[in-house]
Amino acid sequence: MNRKDFIKTSTVLAASSFFLNAKGSNFLDRSIRVGLIGVNGMGWSDLNALLKNDGLVCTALCDVDENILKKRAEELQKRNIQVETFVDYKKMLNSSIVDAVIIATPDHWHCLQLVDAVNAGKHVYVEKPIGNSIVECQLMVQAAKKNKAIVQVGQWQRSQQHFKDAIDFVHSGKLGKIRLVKAWSYQGWKSAIPIVPDEPVPAGVHYTEWLGPAQKRPFNSNRFHFNFRWFWDYAGGLMTDWGVHMLDYALLGMKVSDPKSIMASGGKFAFPDDAGQTPDTMTAVYEFDGFNIQWEHAKGIDLGPYNRNHGVAFIGNNGTLVLNRSGWEVIPEKGRMEAVSIQPSLDNGLDKHMENFVASIRQRNPQVSVLLLTLGCQQPQTNESKEAAQKQLDENKENKRIVLDFYQQMFGDKDVSAVDKYISPQYIQHNPSVADGAAAFKLAAAKWFEGQPKTRIDVQHIASDGDLVFIHLKNKNPDGSLKSTIDIFRLEKGKIVEHWDAQQDVPKNAANAHPMF
Incomplete structure (x- = not known):
């Protein structure tokens, strides 16, 4: 990977x-x-x-x-x-x-x-x-x-009670200092996706509308309905399918959001020759002050940590709390705390x-x-x-900037533009009127902001029908720092008819990291 x-x-x-x-x-x-x-x-x-x-x-x-x-x-x-x-x-x-x-x-x-x-x-x-x-x-x-x-x-x-109860226990301090949180998803039911040829669009399927803003490709049944999640054009594999659930609770339990650094390794190790693109095996480590959060996932096998195919484990000096959709329990370190037997899920x-x-x-x-x-x-x-x-x-305003910092460290200043497609959507427009709408917007925006102090207008077209766009504006504050606004516009017949924005202060060291700043 x-x-x-x-x-x-x-x-x-x-x-x-x-x-x-x-x-x-x-x-x-x-x-x-x-x-x-x-x-x-x-x-x-x-x-x-x-x-x-x-x-x-x-x-x-x-x-x-x-x-x-x-x-x-x-x-x-x-x-x-x-x-x-x-x-x-x-x-x-x-x-x-x-x-x-x-x-x-x-x-x-x-x-x-x-x-x-x-x-x-x-x-x-x-x-x-x-x-x-x-x-x-x-x-x-x-x-x-x-x-x-x-x-x-x-x-x-x-919204599930036993998840709330488990996090209350984590926050009680009884586990002692928590040094590591593990989150995982092992999906044994998921087998290899066989490679199949492209084919005509099935009757009754409006395929162009299904693609929407994604890259235009011939119809292939592997990419349609459920299996879309294993292809980069549409989703992010198990990380964005299950990771969003389990990592959410890891962050909630530790009352954090932004890691100091991220490192990962993975790839298509189980099914290297199947049709899917996203990694079937992966480990990621998120560094925080005083502890790490570790994510891992695997397709084709079920025996994850603590003999559970999914879950979150808060590993403290006194014991470990293990939580998943079935319930939670506490496994004590010998002589340091009492065990808590499995507290099952009682609701839907x-x-x-x-x-x-x-x-x-x-x-x-x-x-x-x-x-x-x-x-x-x-x-x-x-x-x-x-x-x-x-x-x-x-x-927590810095949450958007950690990726930019990471890319600067990884690729250097000259290659920081590589982050663009991970920060902003790379929408492909299939309707010619959309391109016309974008061109009309640039003209309208120039007139809209005429006479206003700015260092740059950056345009990212977002809507599938050309009527909605947003731009990033940079304005200098008296102290030399930059103030960035995300301005959103709706167009009708080439004219701006609606405008709103969200303001955020941007530190000097992020000013040149990405066009959004």
Whole structure:
């Protein structure tokens, strides 16, 4: 595995969830109408968990595979649930029949669809990982804030009681000084992906729409539906599939976000000749002050640490707490503390997570929800004030810069541009009107900022239809430091019609690290 591929997976530690002020009705007098975008696999599980709540009704389904779309609509019809179906998710968002949406599409679509959804006035439940790049995550958070939407990400362990109980024990100090945290996923069920030839697009599949912003390629069944996660164009393999869950709890238990350094080794050791691209075996070590967090994953075998195929272990001087979806226990060092027998899981994490999401929408109160991990920053948990949450985010502003520093050390100043595609999305535009929109934006932006002091305007086109772009502006402060703003614009017919930004101070030593600064 080369260094660049490692960074793509390891630095997107999956922003987990963020909750903002709800907008619109509090839904105390009517049902919440839900639409699902991406109806196969986890999206179907999410919808069924959501529908267990009273006052919820599914009104719309959307998928670019008309075969699975028809199948799911028929399954709902058997339960006396009538839905309208869509192939184009924007048509669903622009309709008046949904209040909230579930986004369960491949990872490379999450950013565009979430931004479009909150701009359309919808609340959003989006599958993990939140995005495929740091800038995508930034844009998603800003769009949600601007629209005062409630957004929850599908890291449902945060709503499960035994996970909370285990972290309370870790925070009690009974384990003594924790010197190492292990997180892992060993997936024995996952075998090699056989190489198959490209083929014509199956009937009923809108393949160009499935690709969206990803690189244009011939249709290949290996890259479609579930297996998309093993290809760099769309996802990041087990690190971004399972790592986002387990590393989230490693960070939460240790109350940290940004490591001092990262190192890793891995590759396709189990199935070197299969069709997948992401590593099937990998170890990563994140260095913090006084302890390390270690991630490891493997396909094709189940016997992970402590005879568990997934989990998190907090290794202290007095004992080790081992936690996974089944429960938790404490294994003592001899004579230093009492053992804690297995405390089993007694609830359904996904169901609880959906209850939490619904309560936030109904009460128009994001603090009902468990505040999770946003852009790698550890936010305060339930019942902490918005002011405390903002303070925590401010204290962790450096989270976006550690990758830049890492790349500077690894490649040197001349090659630091290599970080671009891991910080910003590398969207491929298949619609010629998009290129026209980008060109129109550059002209409009020049006029928009005419006469304003600036050192540079950098443009990164983000939307699939050419109507949404964002730029990074640098302005010098009196002390010589730079102030950076992420400015987001919406265009109509080549003219800027909407603009918002998020400001952040940038230290001098990061000023030339990347165009975003």
